[in-house]
Amino acid sequence: MKKINFGLLLFILLTGTSCISSKKMIYLQGVDSLANPAQVIQQDYELRIKPDDQLYIMVSSKEPELLAPFANTQILGSSTSGGGTNIQETTGVQVDKNGKIDVPVLGEIQAAGLTRLQLADEIKKRLEEGQYIKAPAVSVRIKGLKISVMGEVSNPGVHEMAGDRITLLEALSMAGDLTPTAKRTNILVLREEEGKRHTYTVDLTSGRDVLESPCYYLQQNDVVYVEPNKSINVKGSSALSYLGAGASIISVLASIVSLIVVLSK
Structure with missing residues (x-):
């Protein structure tokens, strides 16, 4: 009986950890629910001229x-x-x-x-x-249309826009996509409009949040910032990245060992 209970608990622990990880990593979750009826594509994505252009x-x-x-x-x-x-x-x-x-x-x-x-x-x-x-x-x-992509992406920097229409997803693709250590639920977009600075946040794991965001279509001089998740503290520190990943694995292993000890008594 103890062996059965141990196996069941181990299965729940591992599958639970896997589900949490997937939800934090997969983009555009729930987007299939927006397919019927089909979304009408915005037609006002054409760029507006701004001061200093x-x-x-x-x-x-x-x-x-x-x-x-x-x-x-x-x-x-x-x-x-x-x-x-x-x-x-x-x-x-x-x-x-x-x-x-x-x-x-x-x-x-x-x-x-x-x-x-x-x-x-x-x-x-x-x-x-x-x-x-x-x-x-x-x-x-x-x-000289351009946008800046910073933070936890493979190729941060200033990227030129080929035309009037560019989406947030395209900009992140131009930057080589997010790194494994990037926080996907809080992408920050900085934008200057009519003499004011606006900030927007987008959860890439939510299809509705991405597609209905006012910054789904980017504008010239927008700044996109991808922050790191809690596994690292300093940008570009691979040592800390491995340390964070190692700490997570050790934590899971410690939980398994504790269960084995309790159930073996």
């Missing part, structure tokens, strides 16, 4: 002479395509602390808070209303 503004026209008034020290030059379209691109327009840009001839334009397409439409409208260029084509790009 660097913008590329490109204006093209089939009448090259109309672009002459916009030639200044910021203009790189013009190129002619097979269709005769002349294009001029600035080296970069800085968005000032008030969210405005200074465009040649057009003057100041409020850019912060607008998307790239909205700013391009505003510049195009002013060009047409002022009769500077007939049927202009305007495009805007944000230069």
Whole structure:
């Protein structure tokens, strides 16, 4: 009877330890419950221009002479395509602390808070209303889009964004995923919006928490921080990592030995 009880207790101890470990390590738990009905994907993920952003503004026209008034020290030059379209691109327009840009001839334009397409439409409208260029084509790009991923990831550092849409999961993948010593239930995202600094926390083990988070779609200059779990105290100390893991194993073994001693009496 004692042998049966011992086996049963040992099984509960080991399976209980395994379950706790899995729940702390597996991402997006419960996400299957969100599949029916299917979630509607947000359509407002396009980045908003912020103060201190660097913008590329490109204006093209089939009448090259109309672009002459916009030639200044910021203009790189013009190129002619097979269709005769002349294009001029600035080296970069800085968005000032008030969210405005200074465009040649057009003057100041409020850019912060607008998307790239909205700013391009505003510049195009002013060009047409002022009769500077007939049927202009305007495009805007944000230069040097980046996010920072710090802490318990395989490849921490500053990572460039390839487009307007990047998710928190993609950013962590770019950083090589979380290390085994990372705390997956409290990912911190720092974001500056409208002159204020906001902080968000995300539990990667919860599918609902990840997919419904306001920082599921990241923005330029966001900072993602992954803190270590309790098994280590100092970032980058492999000795402490092994020590923490060893301590956990010793604790389990000690519990098993104690059970053996009690049940053998």
